[in-house]
Amino acid sequence: MFTTKIAIVVRQDLAVWQKLNVAAFVASGIAAAVPDCIGEPYIDATGRSYARMAGQPILVFAGDLPQLQKAHRAALERDLTVVPYIEAMFATGHDAANRAVFRESNPESHHWAGLALYGERKAVDKAVKGLSLHP
Structure with missing residues (x-):
């Protein structure tokens, strides 16, 4: 059992492509902010090496805008690592503009599209309390 948790929260009323885009971007933010959460390379039966990825599950939750705002406030109160993605970022073309x-x-x-949270398991659980796993 892990003592830490990674949670991604996406706004449920977004288009599917937007939800996937948000999830990918904020997951990359967790990898950058918490490099210890990344496991070892994957090696297939031929010995070919593949890139590393998170070494623990990433749970994806869905919620409406007020629920995302609540999760954000709770994450800040608990000093969690937070990776942000607001709706205005869909209209930009690069990281500096974001x-x-x-x-x-x-x-x-913030008009949240999504966010990722990382930290002690119980603290993350409290931040996402009331949210459902994404269907």
Whole structure:
């Protein structure tokens, strides 16, 4: 059993491509922020090596905007690692532009598309309390 947890929360009213895009981006943020969560390379029967990935499950939750805002506040209160993705980022074309629109967004009213959380298992559980696993 893991003492830490990785959770991704996506807004349930997004288009499927947007949900997948958000999940991929915020998962990469966890990998960058917490390199110890990455396992060893995968090697097939021929000896060919493949890239490493998270060494523990990543649970994906869905919620509406108020639920994402609540999860964000709870994550900050518990000092979790948070990877943000707001709706305005869909309209940008590169990382610097993403950071610029995020910086301009009011943290009290971010229009969340999704976020990833990492930290002690119980703290993450409290932050995502009330959310359902994504169907």
